[in-house]
Amino acid sequence: MKNNLLHHETCEFDVCVVGGGMAGLCAGIASARNGAKTALVQDRPVLGGNASSEVRMWICGAHGEHNKETGLLEEIQLENQCRNPGGNYSIWDSVLYGKAFYQPLLTPFLNCSCTDAEMDGDRIVSIKAWQLTSQTWHTIRAKTFIDCSGDSILAAVTGAEFRAGREARHEFGEDIQPEAADAKTMGNTLLIQLRRTEESQPFIAPPWAYKFRSQEELPHRIQGVNGHNFWWVEIGGLQDTIRDAEPIRDELMRYGYGVWDYIKNHAPERAKAENWALEWLGALPGKRENRRFMGDYVLTQNDVEAGGDFSDIIAYGGWSMDDHHPAGLLYPGRPTIFHPAPSPYGIPYRCLYSRNISNLLFAGRNISVTHAALSSTRVMATCAMLGQAAGTAAALCARHGCDPRSFATGVRLDELQRTLMDDDCWLPGRPRPLSELAARGTFHSGGDDARVLLDGIDRDRPGGTHAWSGPVGREIEVKWQGEEKPAGVRLVFDSDLSKQKQMPCTYPHRSGRGTAVPSTLVKSYRLEAMDAAGNWNVVHRATENYQRLVKVPLNVACKALRFVAEETWGDPQARIFGFEPLDSCAVKMPDYPSGPGIDELRARVPAADLAPPSKPGKEPKKPKLSA
Numbered sequence: 001m002k003n004n005l006l007h008h009e010t011c012e013f014d015v016c017v018v019g020g021g022m023a024g025l026c027a028g029i030a031s032a033r034n035g036a037k038t039a040l041v042q043d044r045p046v047l048g049g050n051a052s053s054e055v056r057m058w059i060c061g062a063h064g065e066h067n068k069e070t071g072l073l074e075e076i077q078l079e080n081q082c083r084n085p086g087g088n089y090s091i092w093d094s095v096l097y098g099k100a101f102y103q104p105l106l107t108p109f110l111n112c113s114c115t116d117a118e119m120d121g122d123r124i125v126s127i128k129a130w131q132l133t134s135q136t137w138h139t140i141r142a143k144t145f146i147d148c149s150g151d152s153i154l155a156a157v158t159g160a161e162f163r164a165g166r167e168a169r170h171e172f173g174e175d176i177q178p179e180a181a182d183a184k185t186m187g188n189t190l191l192i193q194l195r196r197t198e199e200s201q202p203f204i205a206p207p208w209a210y211k212f213r214s215q216e217e218l219p220h221r222i223q224g225v226n227g228h229n230f231w232w233v234e235i236g237g238l239q240d241t242i243r244d245a246e247p248i249r250d251e252l253m254r255y256g257y258g259v260w261d262y263i264k265n266h267a268p269e270r271a272k273a274e275n276w277a278l279e280w281l282g283a284l285p286g287k288r289e290n291r292r293f294m295g296d297y298v299l300t301q302n303d304v305e306a307g308g309d310f311s312d313i314i315a316y317g318g319w320s321m322d323d324h325h326p327a328g329l330l331y332p333g334r335p336t337i338f339h340p341a342p343s344p345y346g347i348p349y350r351c352l353y354s355r356n357i358s359n360l361l362f363a364g365r366n367i368s369v370t371h372a373a374l375s376s377t378r379v380m381a382t383c384a385m386l387g388q389a390a391g392t393a394a395a396l397c398a399r400h401g402c403d404p405r406s407f408a409t410g411v412r413l414d415e416l417q418r419t420l421m422d423d424d425c426w427l428p429g430r431p432r433p434l435s436e437l438a439a440r441g442t443f444h445s446g447g448d449d450a451r452v453l454l455d456g457i458d459r460d461r462p463g464g465t466h467a468w469s470g471p472v473g474r475e476i477e478v479k480w481q482g483e484e485k486p487a488g489v490r491l492v493f494d495s496d497l498s499k500q501k502q503m504p505c506t507y508p509h510r511s512g513r514g515t516a517v518p519s520t521l522v523k524s525y526r527l528e529a530m531d532a533a534g535n536w537n538v539v540h541r542a543t544e545n546y547q548r549l550v551k552v553p554l555n556v557a558c559k560a561l562r563f564v565a566e567e568t569w570g571d572p573q574a575r576i577f578g579f580e581p582l583d584s585c586a587v588k589m590p591d592y593p594s595g596p597g598i599d600e601l602r603a604r605v606p607a608a609d610l611a612p613p614s615k616p617g618k619e620p621k622k623p624k625l626s627a
């Protein structure tokens with residue numbers, strides 16, 4: 001008789017996120033932090049999608065000095081700056097892993113590929129997913145689903161409306177689109193990373209690599225080795241980037257080794273590459289484009305160019321419309337055209353839920369946009385914010401027992417936008433509403449008015465600063481008429497939004513490129529409360545802060561509260577965008593549990609299992625390696 005030892009497991013969640021790229025990771029964390037029991041189903045062993053160690057594309061977002069995306073993305077990147085100054089990809093993976101695996105209410109399923117869905121009319125009841133490592137079929141039931149798979153697997157198995165390819169120019173009046181609609185897309189890429197070393201690094205290409213012998217054969221592509229990004233080793237846009245993914249990967253291998261062979265052995269400037277080694281050539285191509293879900297709204301080139309002034313704004317873009325030629329490397333002209341886009345431009349919530357599947361949200365490169373708008377919205381910082389918005393919306397759906405469309409207007413939309421802003425997502429054009437306690441207080445610092453802390457804008461803008469700044473040690477004080485009992489304090493420090501905080505493309509120095517916690521951030525600070533007798537008492541002290549958004553629970557009765565920065569990560573001045581006493585204080589970022597030592601680990605194992613082998617072996621003279 002035939003065996004079937006495969007496992008089957010069924011579990012139940014409020015929210016199920018499919019795909020663990022930057023969009024899916026942020027969706028999962030946001031959903032869990034806002035109270036929903038959440039599953040995160042990712043078909044790879046690591047999180048981050050194209051930003052992970054498996055693909056290694058750096059995270060880009062809105063252009064402009066003060067426009068960098070904050071919220072969960074900034075939190076993740078600041079932890080990476082602190083723990084990973086050498087820009088090591090394994091450490092970066094571990095930052096993303098820690099965020100997901102030590103997030104209460106979030107259950108990640110790695111190596112787990114969604115393959116099917118069970119429907120009840122226009123609702124998804126459950127998804128089916130195959131976990132390769134455990135030979136287990138998972139059935140995951142949930143109230144709301146979020147597709148962050150990039151390739152929109154839930155469009156393939158639920159009947160959700162989607163489109164792929166380029167729209168005709170006339171359809172939405174987009175002048176960067178072709179005359180007639182077609183199925184062409186941007187292509188896939190296997191990235192290459194280089195490392196500078198101190199000795200000569202010969203390279204012998206595999207015989208099957210493609211052969212490039214002059215710069216004319218690769219026009220507009222190769223620059224120097226230093227800091228180079230090989231995004232342009234791109235093909236597949238003339239095929240189907242899903243169905244043809246495997247042959248496209250095989251081709252990319254031949255292109256990738258061929259390009260490096262050209263740089264090392266044939267380029268006129270090959271002497272400059274003498275000491276450079278091939279650090280890594282990916283095996284999993286990064287994908288740019290395929291199915292885009294259709295929502296209640298389809299964002300177009302014209303919306304992007306008009307600045308995206310939407311009442312239901314939940315995120316923003318700001319990368320140019322970076323429209324790659326579908327022939328990729330085979331096209332002898334410039335590989336992409338950067339059509340200008342204003343930065344920032346708003347993206348509406350209506351692009352994040354399905355027009356025909358009632359409990360389906362999506363986030364990432366598969367949202368409801370045209371090909372032209374996608375060429376801007378697809379960058380990963382934008383995708384991360386879209387993920388945070390979709391995850392927050394899904395958690396609010398669970399809280400209120402309703403479907404995603406309910407959050408498109410009215411008080412529910414207001415709740416969604418307020419929650420996002422409270423979690424440090426900037427919604428351009430919308431000041432963040434402040435607590436009643438903050439509004440009742442008077443803010444000053446060393447005799448000066450500190451009302452800038454009450455303007456609800458937690459970043460600098462081109463017209464001026466929105467930060468309080470003063471020398472380390474100077475206090476900021478909020479005072480009330482009588483006694484108050486703040487539930488906590490919300491602090492927003494300056495994490496230097498002019499820095500992109502990206503992982504490296506190549507390694508020009510042996511130790512990586514040296515990222516670090518921004519010198520502007522406050523490292524140590526204390527909070528003091530004035531009691532009824534007029535005495536100041538320290539109620540909280542932090543010494544190793546590296547985050548921008550910090551919430552401190554307090555619950556102390558006081559007549560006044562003050563904040564004192566004791567040290568920054570380098571700057572003599574402390575800069576603070578927010579110091580807000582709170583009416584209620586939900587601390588959403590969890591502390592990591594501390595890993596135990598070996599004694600505790602052994603104590604978890606039954607003593608009998610730690611008994612020595614019944615027949616002890618003969619001690620070798622020299623220790624031997626074991627297999």
Ligand SMILES: Cc1cc2nc3c(=O)[nH]c(=O)nc-3n(C[C@H](O)[C@H](O)[C@H](O)COP(=O)(O)OP(=O)(O)OC[C@H]3O[C@@H](n4cnc5c(N)ncnc54)[C@H](O)[C@@H]3O)c2cc1C
Pocket residue numbers: 018019020021022023024041042043044048049050051057058059060061112113114115148149150151153187188189190191231285286287288363364365366378379380381383
């Ligand atoms: C070569 C290249 C260069 C680029 N350059 C940049 C750049 O410089 N900066 C930038 O910000 N962006 C860049 N982009 C664009 C950006 O990487 C993508 O648009 C972005 O990764 C989309 O994010 P996402 O989270 O939607 O999808 P992804 O990053 O693709 O993540 C989706 C995840 O879902 C998983 N998944 C797929 N199907 C399933 C399934 N059935 N079940 C479970 N999991 C599934 C995938 O394995 C993947 O990990 C580039 C893209 C490429 C390919």
